[in-house]
Amino acid sequence: MARHALSVLLFTLPVLLCSPSFGGPVAESVNGSCVRFLVVGDWGGVPNAPFVTPVEWATAREMGRTAEQLGADFVLALGDNFYYRGVRSVDDPRFQETFENVYTAKSLNIPWYVVAGNHDHAGNVRAQIQYSKMSRRWNFPYYYYELNFRIPHTTATLQVLMLDTVLLCGNTDDFQDGKPNGPASSALANRQLVWLQDRLHRSTADFLLVAGHYPVWSVSKHGPTDCLLRKLHPLLVKYKATAYLCGHDHNLQYFKESGVGYVVSGAGNFIDPDMRHRNSVPRDSLKFFTGKSSTLGGFVHMEVTEKKLTVTFIQARGTSLYRSVLLKRSL
Template sequence: MKRRALLALGLGGFTAAVGRRYWPQAPASNYLANTAAGNDALINFMAAGDVGTGERAQHAVAQAMIQHQRVTPSPLVLLTGDNIYENGEIEKVGRVFEQPYAELLRQNTKFYAVLGNHDVRTNHGEDQLNYPGYNMAGRYYTFTQQAVQFFALDTTQALDSDDKSPWRTQLAWFETALRRSQAPWKIVFAHHPVYSSGQHGSQQPLIDDLSPLFAEHGVQLYINGHDHNYERTEPIDGTTYITSGNGAKLRSVGRSDWTAAASSQLGFTAFSVYADRIEVNAIDTNNAAYDTVSIAMTGAQGAFAPGARSLSLA
């Protein structure tokens, strides 16, 4: 499957000097105003990726997350990798993590991180694994909150290493954990995209290895970073794939046949989990929701490719 050739664009100052691309062209809503009455979700959480710059753009997104937290309390945040630029140096953690998210940390919001390709450049990421603020129980791990079981994967083992044996071991662990899970909602997060129209694009090894497991065990949602944009797919064999890599840097994003929405603007993604659905809101630095969708518990939302276990890049 061909994807649009993309031009990587840098971030200049507080906002990006890049035209916003968003499909479909729907008006943004004031998310804070619309949710001021709160909600009765089982749990709310946020996701942000590729955040670790310590620069003004990261602080702008962090402030939007803080505003969101005041209206919709969210006890946890998923960090989808590249937590510390450029090389995962743990001595920068105060500037790129503790300072931008200081108010959230004071409120005992727990951050759960995964390793990105920049994070493993120093000491193979071990320093971040040992940092208590990232709450990583290992290179891959799982935890449960309310009706949701979260699975954190280290996709650098699949894509950024010549030795694939650790990835095979991780996949065996992941399949066992999925098989044992009793949670009605299963959410996986990792750094690299499975399906993406961004600069790095879809990753065939992850399509081959992960999407069949998602389909077999009913994983409803996969969240990643790596591409510095937002993108949401149509459900593919029951799984919605969301790229949330726009937490501090931006690049342009194209569109694929399975793209439901895509945007090149700074922001984070907010999730509210109910018994029968997950409400997803992509939120910018003005606290406007520029993409909103409800993911149903049942298979009623359908699959993009009926009768196929996964899509191929071929």
């Protein structure tokens, strides 16, 4: 039926921590011999009327145009889905005000695969997970989970490991130091880390992406995340991940370091030119940065073919800003 197969695999946890069963839709690619998708983070509006920022409006419109013109099979939504304190329940009107009523383009009526950010954890993340049963396109089966795709008409595969970096590293107060100071539960953090290492160790995917909310590398307000540098960075290098995708800082950034690409796509709702941590990243690793208000916000478009992954940073004004190509893994 479909030209590329999608499966979502969840780690089996003890009964009290079991994730809901999730059989994910089998999406039909309209893009020939490739898989294409959008990556957006920090897109979650504001808690008071009109509930949407100008940056979110502009970015949503351009996401719709890009999905229509370049093609998109799904969206990766990388946290801070609802500012500033998440949602209260599965019936919270913010689902309509900030999501359903904003991303209305027909081309965006595709699966959205969601993880939580620090602002989401200030509210009810379980309600966001439960909303998967209320919306045909909202897919949030558990705090962390796995996506697998086959590139149409090829034998190449794409694997995406979706993480909850707040459970892994702890929450943070953006209005103070902005640094996570340890997980609320060491047991839950370790369980996710064991799951991640197992998936990375067993991965034979031609393209392996890991996605979360906090950045590994960033030159902006929050800077590199020490917890992820200790826990995640060595795994990305050891297991030859293609790229790590995140948001948290409200701009667009791209790094290449130790053979791994690092994408920061956090310009879905606000835009920030801050580069205070420019000296906190490895020398020559930063390849691209923009936080200009004139962009009106932005996101990333990705295209995966049999042999390469093309990363394109797009501003909400409607033009591409930077492009990079990552080759298939050599295992």
